[in-house]
Amino acid sequence: MITLEGKVALITGAARGIGAAIAFKLADFGCRVTLSDIDVVGAEKTAQEIKNSGGEAAALAADVARLTQAENLIKETIDKFDKIDILVNNAGITRDNLLMRMSEAEWDAVLAVNLKGTFNCTKAVIRPMMKQRSGKIINISSIVGVIGNAGQANYAASKAGVIGLTKSVAKEVGSRNIQVNAVAPGYILTEMTKDLPESAKEAFLTVIPLQRAGHADDVANTVLFLASPLSDYITGQVLHVDGGMVM
Numbered sequence: 001m002i003t004l005e006g007k008v009a010l011i012t013g014a015a016r017g018i019g020a021a022i023a024f025k026l027a028d029f030g031c032r033v034t035l036s037d038i039d040v041v042g043a044e045k046t047a048q049e050i051k052n053s054g055g056e057a058a059a060l061a062a063d064v065a066r067l068t069q070a071e072n073l074i075k076e077t078i079d080k081f082d083k084i085d086i087l088v089n090n091a092g093i094t095r096d097n098l099l100m101r102m103s104e105a106e107w108d109a110v111l112a113v114n115l116k117g118t119f120n121c122t123k124a125v126i127r128p129m130m131k132q133r134s135g136k137i138i139n140i141s142s143i144v145g146v147i148g149n150a151g152q153a154n155y156a157a158s159k160a161g162v163i164g165l166t167k168s169v170a171k172e173v174g175s176r177n178i179q180v181n182a183v184a185p186g187y188i189l190t191e192m193t194k195d196l197p198e199s200a201k202e203a204f205l206t207v208i209p210l211q212r213a214g215h216a217d218d219v220a221n222t223v224l225f226l227a228s229p230l231s232d233y234i235t236g237q238v239l240h241v242d243g244g245m246v247m
C-alpha cells in the first residue's frame with residue numbers, strides 16, 4: 001500500500017489541469033501539499049477543494065520564471081510545513097508558431113517558464129534536500145521534447161532541455177539519496193490542449209495504440225509512483241505517459 005504520510009510536496013502550476021490532479025493525488029495518499037501558481041486565486045480554490053476533502057494544503061503565488069520567487073516559494077513551503085520532500089516542476093506554457101514566424105518573445109516566454117522555471121525551483125530546493133539526505137524531484141516534460149513537433153520548436157526545445165536537466169541533476173545528487181526523474185505526457189485533455197483543431201485531435205488518436213486521449217489523472221498516477229518509496233531505485237529516467245504514442 002502506497003502512503004505519503006508525513007511527506008511534504010510542492011507542485012508548481014497547480015491551479016488547474018495536470019498540476020491540480022497531481023496535488024489531489026498526492027494529498028489523497030496523505031502528503032501535505034503546497035500548490036503554487038502564477039494564478040494564485042486558482043491555486044487557492046484548488047487548495048480549498050483539497051482541504052474540503054480532508055487533505056492538508058496551502059496555496060502560494062509564484063512566477064517560476066523568476067529565481068527570487070522560486071527561492072521564496074521553497075522557503076515559504078519549508079516555513080509552513082517544516083520541510084520539503086517532493087518537488088513537482090509542472091508549470092508550463094505554449095506559444096506555438098512555425099519557426100519562421102516565431103517571435104523572439106514567443107521563444108523567450110516558453111524557455112523562461114518551462115526550462116528556466118524548472119532550473120529555478122530545482123536550484124532552490126536542492127540545498128535543503130541535500131541536507132536532509134533525501135528528496136524526489138519530478139519534472140514534467142513532454143513527448144514533444146523527445147520527438148519534436150512542427151509549430152512547437154520553442155516548446156520542444158524547452159521540454160528536451162528539461163530531460164537533459166533531469167539526467168544531469170540526477171547524476172549530481174544521487175549520492176545524497178535524491179531521485180530526479182521526468183514524466184513525458186502525450187496528448188492529455190486539459191486547458192492546454194482544448195483549443196487544438198479537431199483535425200489535430202483526430203490525428204493524435206490514429207497514432208495512440210491505446211486509442212484514447214490521456215487524462216490528467218493518468219499523469220498524476222505516474223507522479224505518485226515517482227514520489228513514493230516504490231521508485232527509490234529509479235533516477236534519471238523519463239517515463240512516457242502517452243498511451244504508447246512514442247516507443
Ligand code: NAP
Nearest residue numbers: 013017018038039063064090091092142185188190191192
Ligand atoms: P495548463 O492547464 O495550461 O496548466 C498550467 C498551469 O501553469 C496554469 O495554471 C498556469 O497558470 C500555470 N503557469 C503558467 N505560467 C506559470 C508561471 N510562470 N509560474 C507558475 N505557474 C505558471 O497545462 P497542463 O496541460 O495542465 O500542463 C501541465 C504541464 O504538463 C506543463 O508543463 C505542460 O507543458 C505539460 N504537458 C501537458 C500536456 C497536455 O497534453 N496537456 C502534454 C505534455 C506535457 P495560468 O493559467 O495563469 O497561465
